[in-house]
Amino acid sequence: MLVSIITADDPALRDRSLAEACAGLDPTTLLAECQELDAFRRSSGNLYHRVRAIFFLQAIYRFHLPDKLSAEDTGSIPFTGYEDLLGRRFEEAIDTFLAKQTKEGPSDAISSSLAAAYHQLAFQTLADQVRKSVRTVRGNQWMFRMGHPADHPLRIRPELLSLTDNLFPVLCERTPVRMDLTHSAWSDIFFLGMDFPQGARVINVSVDLAVHGRDDSPKPPVEAYFRIIDQPTLRLTSIDLKASAEISALAEVFDFAKDYLGLLKAALIASGIVPPGIEGSGKSLADLLAQIAGPGRGIEIVSSVNDIPKGSRLAVSTNLLAALISTCMRATGQTQSLTGELTESERRLVLARAILGEWIGGSGGGWQDSGGVWPGIKLIEGEVAGETDPEYGVSRGRLMPKHHVFGDEEISTEARQALTDSLILVHGGMAQNVGPILEMVTEKYLLRSKAEWQGRQDALNLLEQILNALRAGDIHTLGKLTTKNFRGPLQTIIPWATNHFTETLIARVSEKFGDDFWGFWMLGGMSGGGMGFIVEPSRKAEALEAIHEIMIRTKRELENALPFAMDPVVYDFGINPHGTFGDLREGADAVLPPSYYHLTLGQTLRTPPADLSPIARTELDQFASACRTNPAFESSVQALFDTLIPRAAGEEDGDSSLQELLTEHGFDKAQHEKIRRDLRDGRIGLSQNRLSANTTIKDVTAEDITDFTTTGPADEAVALGQQALAKGEVAVVTLAAGAGSRWTQGAGVCKALHPFARLGGKHRTFIETHLGKSRKRGSEAGNTIPHLFTTSYLTHGPTSDFLDTVDHYSYPGPLHLSPGRSVGQRMIPTERDLRFAWEEMPQQVLDEQQQKMRDSLRSALIGWAQSAGEATDYNDNLPLQCLHPVGHFYEFPNLFLNGTLAELLKDRPQLKTLMLHNIDTLGADVDPAILGHHLQSDAGLTFEVITRRIEDRGGGLASVDGRTRLLEGLAMPREEDEFELSYYNSMTTWIDLDVLLELFGLTREDILADDQEKISAAVRSIASHLPTYITLKDVKKRWGHGQEDVFPVTQFEKLWGDLTTLPEITSKFIVVPRLRGQQLKDPAQLDAWLRDGSATHIESICEW
Amino acid sequence: MKIKKAVITAAGPGQHHLPLQTLVSPNGDTKTAIAFLLDEIFASGMESAAIVIAPNCERDFSNAVGEHLPKVTFIEQSDPLGYGHAVLCAREFAGADRILLMLGDHLYLTQSDESCLGQFLAVANQVEGSISAVQPTHESKLPIYGTVGGQRVSGSNGLYEVSTVLEKPTPTVAEQELIIPGLRSGNYLCFFGMHVINPAVMEHLAESDSTPLLLSPSLNATAQNENYLACEIEGIRFNIGEPHGLLRAQLGMALAGESRDEVMASIIELIAMTR
Structure with missing residues (x-):
């Protein structure tokens, strides 16, 4: 069927x-x-x-x-x-x-x-x-056949080879970026265009940009430069990323992640200068360059995006790639004209090459992303594959779309001006990975999921209406339609297209401008980055400032909850009438942008004059002359001076605040130094986390567990649980001290405060959701449930402030934060650990090109670890990003140390049981049946486990040398052992307070008396019985304009589940339903979480 | 109508001495490159030939053409304004006739019983309009040659209907516009240095004002407006203007003739003695 x-x-x-x-x-x-x-x-x-x-x-x-x-x-x-x-x-x-x-x-x-x-x-x-x-694609095939420099069929155009005033000419390409006026409902994903070409339609506008308040006026933001050099090498420079390299070996061209020049390398390959077919040939780059440019000559390529921030959703990087490819193609005679606009067939070829370049570089954009290559406003549509197309018989659509550039007779100059007068283009500053969204859309469309498929049809209808509004110059209607698109089809297809930040912005702009706010418009895969606000033209000037202020203010409020890469910016923009455009600079005019010289001239100046080539000397003269006469070079001397003499290390202020933070949060210097010594000496490390190879690990039997998924709870247990709740004998501890590394890939924000999904009609944070469950159980029991959130150096301040802002969500019961009392300092990993993690542990192999990128990146990171110093302190980041929490074991004893438990006991002396759970275990609530079961048993600790799915990695419930205990993934002697284990640890634990205190050798009185010395000794004593794990975590370093690098760093931790190894306390294990025990660790899980009924389940157990 | 006139262009800047170089033929005769060409031309039934030369070269060429002098006309190209311009200089000589056009710096070695020119004229004399000799050529040689795109004439062997002509195309453009069904991938039909052109080509050249004036755009215009064919030749062409081109031509001729063993022995000896 x-x-x-x-x-x-x-x-x-x-x-x-x-x-x-x-x-x-x-x-x-x-x-x-x-x-x-x-x-x-x-x-x-x-x-x-x-x-x-x-x-x-x-x-x-x-x-x-x-x-x-x-x-x-x-x-x-x-x-x-x-x-x-x-x-x-x-x-x-x-x-x-x-x-x-x-x-x-x-x-x-x-x-x-x-x-x-x-x-x-x-x-x-x-x-x-x-x-x-x-x-x-015809025009690309030859590049895969060419495998020897002598066969290279391209030649540099003669105009670029002749010296004028002892300087080679500079070929300059300027390219606008593109904005998608309709939002295509993601139909510009290649797969989707090829599946349903009739549905792939977008209105795409080429725009010039300026950052409002920073730049003078809009201009094509993307620039690429090409010139011949007198060395047989490839000299690549990215001005924005402040990276420059001189490449003398072919293999280096294919090493994309080695530096920040991957895009320039991809352009060299995709333009055919270094064709992909020659990869791995072992041939000489100098020979290849001699063939195309002449013996002893090389090529220099320079890129600049004029500091337009990353993640703008304006396809800056794809258009930069297209600009680089265009200039390389012009230089090698692959276009008719060396300068000016490109012909339609040439633009299509640049598009094909840009697609190729993105694939080579292991990334992938949509087929409309090279839109900046075309001029003005255009309709880009998927095309049905014809008999002569390579796609024919394989897919319904062609890979390459067709472009219709609207003439003035279709969209008048007045209409274009009206759009410019009303639209405010912004970058909200959020850093997001849209990859999972694109996968979700593809899957939903191909499954023809009913609502989403209808959404897609609605979006297509809206495109027609938007086009009509544009033709009529009716921007007011256009604004209504883009808002309708955002509210309707887009969020039907992908609920995650919006977020709390965006919703707050829209509400505030709407409140400020009332009816003069004509509409909102989302750019790209999801909102929060590139966005548009459409306002009544007479208020645009005011709105430019006001929206900027609103965005900054909203970001400040939410920056601890949501990952932002940068402060929001507003753009000035203009519609570009040319598309990509080339010009040739010769003689004294053959200059590159001033920043290029700031970056590269330092090396030239350090070279003895006698060793400089005549061309290098001429270039120095030219720069000196430009500094005197060219206004663009006005501040170049100072900038060059700053490059030559960098600021002394002492001038950086990060180090002192890091020391203050360490002192403030209980950093144990002696322990840190011991860990460093042990790491260096190889006594601890990733491989030493593992239990010895002769450990017997078996799955547990039915006797070891109580299965709540197959047998309903006994009535007495339920009654016992309800009774305890009614008496106020139970409290909840939510672990919220972690950095949520997987949630934001190390962005260092509070996961607990992330308004992650719409529940009960609005975006809810993890904290609100957990309180919602306790509120509901409390009201059912007729008594409030105390709720504690553990925090750390990273999360305490923001969580405390946030709870104040939201008035503690009006939680009726006691609500406490338990601040952390211990902190570690991250270290540079050892090569040994990096290799162990990447080479010894099973790894998900990536798609061919992505795998190459990853291998290249990893090799660069090993180089970084070696040069930065293995096991030295990691401090090349914001101070908070250099610290780490020391594992969730400590979060419970912190309650003893920081007085939170004492406070709670004063308030609730009857307290007997605590339910501890992880911030991402959304289904965990104080279920009277499970509570009753725990109370009936003789367990000090009752752990909840769930049946294992393939994504549940990281240990489980096991019989280890005959003892039933939780076993961390880090400690598994053999990977395959984990797959024998039926149950995964949900981390939710029911704790008999008195039994646990006894384990620590403490009493309620000790806690109430706040006997710090005794408590500290007790915590240290138990901690010493638990293993210390070395882990590698990703940490983000932000720099430049929205740029982010992710580094692996070493940290250590002690884990809660290891309490099950202690014979002094009885641990029991119960199997709970998946909806209760599953964890939400990655935003990519959200969609499935919504679809499989998990979200509905959570709504059903919450009271807001 | 049978072709009776031939034009050889030999006025290229810096290359006008090339046709005067002396080589030894496969059967041991020693003569100039231009004489080789003229031998072939007149052996194929041509009645007259014109050589387009640079100024002040007539005496050298007169000496070089040897016995063919009475049937040869010299046309001086006063300024080096391109290959198309050199061809246009022979417009008066051509008159209303189709003419054979050859390059003074190219020599040919047949790989069939018939000479290269013989093969070409056998076809050219059977058809109307312009026709060019072509050869499948690897894409790495595209920067050197004019290249044609088109379709094989059904039922024929090695005859093509030309739709596009491009001078020294990049492989990128060639792949989009010049692919010929039936050729190996990465191979294109490139000019072999022999054309038969009709007065319409001359007319187009005369109307063109581009500098330098090339022949390929006029041939391309011909392809757009009338029936223009290309004929595949079984043979080897030697461009004696390339680095080592003269040496390659001489070796090719020597290895195709009576002295093959002796030349091979010399080559091996040289290989052994040098590094």
Whole structure:
């Protein structure tokens, strides 16, 4: 039945949603359908039939089958299949998982594994097709055939080879960026354009930019320069990234992540100067350059985006790539004209090359992103593949779209001016990874999910209306339509397109400007970065300032909760009428931008004059002359001087505040130095985290656990729990001290404060959600539940301030913050640990080009660790980014040390039980049944575990040398051991307070008396019985204009679950439903979390 | 109509001495490059030939053409304004006839029973309009040659209907505009140095005001307006103007003739003695 949906000619059947088709099917029928779909996808010759079948299979195994399986069908995941998955051997992984399913029957674990494998296979298949299409575009093919310098068929144009006044001419390319006036509902993703070309339509405008208040007037922000040099090398300079390199070996050109010059390298390759076919040939770069430019000559390429911040959603990097490719193509005669505009066929070729360049560089933009190459306003549309296209018979659409540039007769000059007069273009400052969003959209469209598919049709209708409004010059209507698009189709398709920051901005701008605020408009994959506000023209000047102020103010309020890469900016802009444009500078005019000389002349000046080439000497003269006569070079002498004599280290103020922070947060210098010595001597490290290889690790048996998923709670237990709640004997401890590394990839914001999803009609933070559950359980029990949030150096201040701002969410019960009492300082990792993490541990192999990028980056990071000093203090970042929390074990004893528990005991002397849980375990609440069960048992600690899915990595419940305990992933002697374990640790723990105090050798009286010495000694004593793990964490370093680098740093931690290793305390384990125990660790999980009913479940257990 | 007139261009700046170089033919005769060309031209049934030369070169060329002098006309190109201009200098000589056009710095070695020119004229005399000799050429040589795009004439062997002519195209453009179905990938039909052009080409050249004046744009215009063919030749062309071009030409001729073994022995000896 499902196969017939895929192959149907009738659109009504073909576009039927999978969810609708699966509703009402029992597991046996669903599995039979899966078998049929799998056989179909293996045999079908049509790419999109195949891919759709794979997406169907993924969705069934992820969303439709698990709901219908019995709770007893837990199952396990074969490690060989997992290894295949990591190695991108998807077919083998699927075969292994299917074989297991056939042998042992369907299970939640196997379903999750199959879903993961099909998901990756689908995207790999699509990416392979795009790549194949890119290679087969005519004009690109030869570059993959050329493997020897002597065969190089390109020659530098003679105009660039002749010296004028002893200087080679400079070819300059200026390119606008593009904005998408309609938001294409993400239909500009290559896969989607190729699947449904009729649906891929965007209105794309080429714009010049200036940062309002900083730059004089809008100009094409992207600039690329090309000139010949008198050395047989490639000299590459990125002015904005302040990076320059002289490349003398071919292999270096293909080493993208070695420095910040990857985009320039990709342009050299995609333009055919260093064709991709020559990679790995071992040939000489000098020979190649001699062939195309003449013996002894080389090429210099310089890029600049005039400090336009990264993440603007204006496709700055794609248009820079296109500009670089254009200039290289002009220089090598691949365009008719050396200067001026490009012809239509040349623009299309630049587009094809930019797609190629993005693939080579391991990134990927949409097909409209090179829009700046074209002039003015244009309609970009997908095209149905014709018989002569390489895509014909494989996909419905062509890889390359067609561009229709609107003439003045279609969109008048007045209409264009009206748009300019009303639109305020901004960068909100948020740093976001839109990759997961693009995957979500692709999946939803290919599954023809009902609401999303309808959303896509609505967005297409809106495009027509927006186009009509633009033709009529009716910007007021246009504003209403872009808002309607944002509120309607876009958020129907991707709820995560909006966020609390954006919503607050819209509300504040709306409040400020009332009816004169005509509309909001989102640029790119999600809001928060590039956005547009449309206002009544007479108020534009006022709005430019006001919106900037609103954005800055809102950012200040939310910067601890949401990841911002920079302060928001407002742009001045103008519509560019040329597209990319080249000009040639000769003789005295052959100058590069002043910043180029600031960056590079230092080296020239340090060279003895006698060693300088005549051209270098002339260039120095030229610079000196420009400093005297050219206004653009006015401040160049000072800037050059600053480059030559950098500020002394002592002038930096970061170091002193780091020391203050360390002192303030209880940094243990002696312990730190010991860890450093042990790290250097190899006594501790990633490999030493592991238990010895002869440890016996087995899965637990039914006797070791109580399964709450299959057996309902006993009535007495429920009654006991309710009674304890009514008496106020229970409190909740939410662990909120961590930095949420995975949530923001090390951005150092408070995850607890992140308004991560709309629940009950508005964006809710993690804290509000946890309080919502306690509020509800409290009101049901007729007593309030005290709620404690542990914090750290990083999260305490922001959390405290935030709770004040929101009036503690009007929580009726006691609400306390428990500040951290210990902190560590991050260190530069050792090469040994980096290699262990990257080479010894199983790694997800990436797609071919991305893997190359990663290998190159890792090699650069190992170089960084060596040069910065292994196991030395990491302090090249903001002070707060140099500290680290020391593991969640400490968060509970901190309650003893910081007086929070004492305060609570004074308030609630009857307190007996604490439920401790992680900030991301959203389903955990004070369930009376589980509480009652814990009270009935003799356990000091009752840990909640859940059945394992493939994404649940990092240890589990195990029998270790005969003892049932939680085992951290870090400590697993062998990776495969983890796959024998049926249960994953949810971290939620029910604690008998008195038993735990006894373990520490403390009493309630000690706590109430705040006997610090005794308490500290007790904590140190227990801590010494627990293992210390060395971990590598990612930390972001922000610099420049929205640039971010991620570094691995070493830190140590002690973990809560290791309390189960102590024989002095009885630990029990219960299996709870997945909805209760699952953790939300990555924003990429959000969509599935919404779709699989998790969000609805959370709403049902909260009271706001 | 049968082609009776030939034009050889030999006035290229810095290259006008090339046709005067002396080589040994496969059968052991020693003569100049221009004489080789004229031998082939008149052996193919041509009745007269014109050589376009640079100023003050007539005496040298008169000496070089040897026995063919009575049938040869010298046309002086006063300024080096491009290959197309050199061809245009012969407009009066051509009159209303189709003419054979050859390059003074190219020599040919056949790989069939018929000479290269013989193969070309055998086809050219059968058809109307302009026609060029071509050869499949690897894309790495594109910076050297004019290149044509088009379709194979159905039912023929090695005959093409030309739709586009581009001078020294980049492979990027060649891939988009000049791919010929049936050729190996990365190979294009490049000019072999022999054309038969009709008066319309001369007319187009005369109307063009570009400097330098090239022949390819006029041939391209011809391809757009009338039936223009290309004919594949089985043979080797030697451009004696390239570095070592004369040496390659001489070696090619020697290896194709009676002295093959002796020349091969010399080459091996040289290889052994040098590094």
